[in-house]
Amino acid sequence: MDKNHLQRQLEMKRSLLDQGYLDEQFIQLEELEDGDNPNFVEETVTTFYANSARLLQNIEQALGSRPIDFTALDNCMHQFKSSSTSIGATRVKKECTLFMEYCEAANAEGCIRTFRQVKQEHASLKTKLENYFKLARQGGTSAGGHAGRS
């Protein structure tokens, strides 16, 4: 017998938390869902991914220019890191922090290498969250467990 959707959703979330993909901030966002905003978490995550695509592109371009403007890079990454933090994307945030350290040291190689990791974590989390929200929708609840619009 299949476990019910809510159970699977909770287990998936637990797993994402345990593996460090998400942190307490994600839980906080779920607590902000209410009757008026039953899909707040999914909307916020969607906004994050729409927005971050642009930021990552800016960083990509900045990394490609010679000489590299590390200040501009740092500013871009700061913005990206800030939004990653706001949705509780722990692993993404860690790579951002590392990236910014390389920026400060004006270490181009380190930046380029770390940026690959940033993109990887960013993409990986996207897939996992898409699965999570899909599961929530199938169960007839929003991410925060509210009976919401599917």
Next chain:
Amino acid sequence: MEGNVVVSRRSIDGFGVSPYDPEEAHVLAVDDSLVDRKVIEQLLKISSCKVTAVDSGRRALQFLGLDEEKSSSVSFDGLKVDLIITDYCMPGMTGYELLKKIKESSTFREIPVVIMSSENVLARIDRCLEEGAEDFIVKPVKLSDVKRLKEYMMREVGFGSENNGVIHKRKLQESRDLNSSEPSVTSSTSPSQLSESPSRSPISSPSVPSSIPTPLDSPIRRLKMTNTG
């Protein structure tokens, strides 16, 4: 913490004659990040606040009617602002610069201003508090932070900026109990505080009675508890 407390505050201050909803405080949130604006908006809505969210210091000043050097006691759409919460790092005008502009304005300097930042740099915190910021919150902002903000909105009204200066000096000089738990005790006492208006004496005394929220706990507590910026 119930919205009905705000009603008595409004009648004490006699400030805004424009239409307002006495049940809800109005917060002006400033952040260049779309995601962060969305989150702070929801945090405030959940906490029964009306929110106006703008993406820059410039727009915040425009909303307040300060940008054109016009003097008006309320923002152009007639809503009084009870609190301004702004990100520190923003392109163009930083949150610190916005804070200065607000505190320089005779009309708006009484509005409590709270700074948010993803970095917990002590020098930055000190600079903001010295400039008159009510509090400094290290991101990500939590529901418990917003609950604390409501205390400022209720405490500040009707008291001159002179009080603010004294409060901030005290905040910088005193070392508070860094391990104190959240000041939940204050929310239950704030209604009585309003009717007694004990603001004068507690502020001048060196020790802070529990009826006044101790915002100093917050930036320092966050410093200790936040592991990364």
